[in-house]
Amino acid sequence: xxxxxxxxxxxxxxxxxxxxxxxxxxxxxxxxxxxxxxxxxxxxxxxxxxxxxxxxxxxxxxxxxxxxxxxxxxxxxxxxxxxxxxxxxxxxxxxxxxxxxxxxxxxxxxxxxxxxxxxxxxxxxxxxxxxxxxxxxxxxxxxxxxxxxxxxxxxxxxxxxxxxxxxxxxxxxxxxxxxxxxxxxxxxxxxxxxxxxxxxxxxxxxxxxxxxxxxxxxxxxxxxxxxxxxxxxxxxxxxxxxxxxxxxxxxxxxxxxxxxxxxxxxxxxxxxxxxxxxxxxxxxxxxxxxx
Numbered sequence: 001x002x003x004x005x006x007x008x009x010x011x012x013x014x015x016x017x018x019x020x021x022x023x024x025x026x027x028x029x030x031x032x033x034x035x036x037x038x039x040x041x042x043x044x045x046x047x048x049x050x051x052x053x054x055x056x057x058x059x060x061x062x063x064x065x066x067x068x069x070x071x072x073x074x075x076x077x078x079x080x081x082x083x084x085x086x087x088x089x090x091x092x093x094x095x096x097x098x099x100x101x102x103x104x105x106x107x108x109x110x111x112x113x114x115x116x117x118x119x120x121x122x123x124x125x126x127x128x129x130x131x132x133x134x135x136x137x138x139x140x141x142x143x144x145x146x147x148x149x150x151x152x153x154x155x156x157x158x159x160x161x162x163x164x165x166x167x168x169x170x171x172x173x174x175x176x177x178x179x180x181x182x183x184x185x186x187x188x189x190x191x192x193x194x195x196x197x198x199x200x201x202x203x204x205x206x207x208x209x210x211x212x213x214x215x216x217x218x219x220x221x222x223x224x225x226x227x228x229x230x231x232x233x234x235x236x237x238x239x240x241x242x243x244x245x246x247x248x249x250x251x252x253x254x255x256x257x258x259x260x261x262x263x264x265x266x267x268x269x270x271x272x273x274x275x276x277x278x279x280x281x282x283x284x285x286x287x288x289x290x291x
Contacts, residue, residue, distance in 0.1 A: 050074040233251065
């Protein structure tokens with residue numbers, strides 16, 4: 001249905017957002033290059049919003065106040081239809097609130113507001129989590145945008161890398177069965193991580209309390225600059241053989257292997273008091289030699 005998507009932009013970017021999951025599903029530059037993964041069969045999503053958890057809980061069960069609730073990987077926001085709040089030529093805003101279905105999986109009152117905007121050739125995503133209830137609101141939140149690998153206008157997936165300013169090595173957590181496991185040190189070359197499919201043979205690279213809050217995804221003739229605020233953690237992910245790279249600002253990560261308890265005691269939670277809110281933002285700026 002036409003009402004399910006909104007297209008907007010400026011003279012450098014054309015963006016498409018869907019009401020389903022408030023998901024970004026198109027990011028095209030002035031030369032016609034598509035920077036976003038096309039949601040192919042290897043992974044049928046573009047850029048889901050992860051809420052109220054990032055990653056998994058043991059057995060996909062949320063335990064709270066003596067009850068067990070089934071809450072699957074990355075939560076439910078990515079599979080819910082948001083309500084349009086505003087749509088115009090340079091952006092849009094959408095909202096999701098709790099209802100009977102969400103409370104069966106996640107017994108908390110919440111509101112999730114997502115704003116997409118284009119300005120000066122950059123796309124931003126601002127997410128605000130609000131607690132309209134009378135009890136505390138525990139949550140995790142993440143962005144999961146998948147960008148093209150290879151980047152538009154580049155000849156192949158070879159020669160791509162990520163530059164992390166001021167970082168000498170990555171202290172990465174790995175996943176076992178979707179849960180946070182051991183620590184691995186990944187060396188960088190002058191702050192640069194060369195990208196190879198083998199990096200993701202052990203699933204995602206999870207960077208906890210990752211300080212730079214910015215990076216550049218680089219290839220010959222193209223680059224994507226990303227900045228974020230409010231998010232404490234970061235994830236890198238791809239599937240070996242698939243033509244995408246996920247750059248994921250997170251506030252919280254998957255549950256640690258071996259932990260299985262009351263949700264309010266889960267490591268890495270953000271807890272909002274009644275009537276309070278918290279804002280998170282990430283921004284990307286695509287650059288090609290055609291500019």
